[in-house]
Amino acid sequence: MSTSDTQKIRELLTTYEHSLNTSDAALAASCYTSDGVFMPTTLPTSSGADLETAYAGIFEMIALDIKFTFDEIVVAEGGYAFALTSSSGTQTVLAPGVTNSESNREIFILRVEDGDWKIARYMFNKSE
Numbered sequence: 001m002s003t004s005d006t007q008k009i010r011e012l013l014t015t016y017e018h019s020l021n022t023s024d025a026a027l028a029a030s031c032y033t034s035d036g037v038f039m040p041t042t043l044p045t046s047s048g049a050d051l052e053t054a055y056a057g058i059f060e061m062i063a064l065d066i067k068f069t070f071d072e073i074v075v076a077e078g079g080y081a082f083a084l085t086s087s088s089g090t091q092t093v094l095a096p097g098v099t100n101s102e103s104n105r106e107i108f109i110l111r112v113e114d115g116d117w118k119i120a121r122y123m124f125n126k127s128e
Helices: 003-021 025-030 048-061
Strands: 032-039 062-075 080-093 098-113 116-126
Touching: 003 025, 003 062, 003 080, 003 098, 003 116, 025 032, 025 048, 032 048, 032 098, 048 062, 062 098, 080 116
Parallel strands: 032 116
Antiparallel strands: 062 080, 080 098, 098 116
16 A cells, blocks of 8 residues: 555545535535545435536535544555545534534545546445
């Protein structure tokens, strides 16, 4: 495993975390490969060109203030890697303005595309 690859993956996922905390749908979508797949809990799966629209819809409903903790990053042969994270913070449902605690377990499958690490597949579920 290359320290450089691990660091680049951490940087990518930190950028993704920032996109969630700032409700930036374009930035979130830019963290994915061109054929990336987003599989959120309780919402439909989105992929490719539909990612930005999916994130925009989510950010119309909620605002997040979360922090990822890196549990494991494994870089494999062939330009693939996976990262296991956990997150905690708050989620504010915008319509009623109610804030609740938020915690999840995440798995990211990553792939090198055009020389950069990107999210190829992402799924999460509630940890509580």
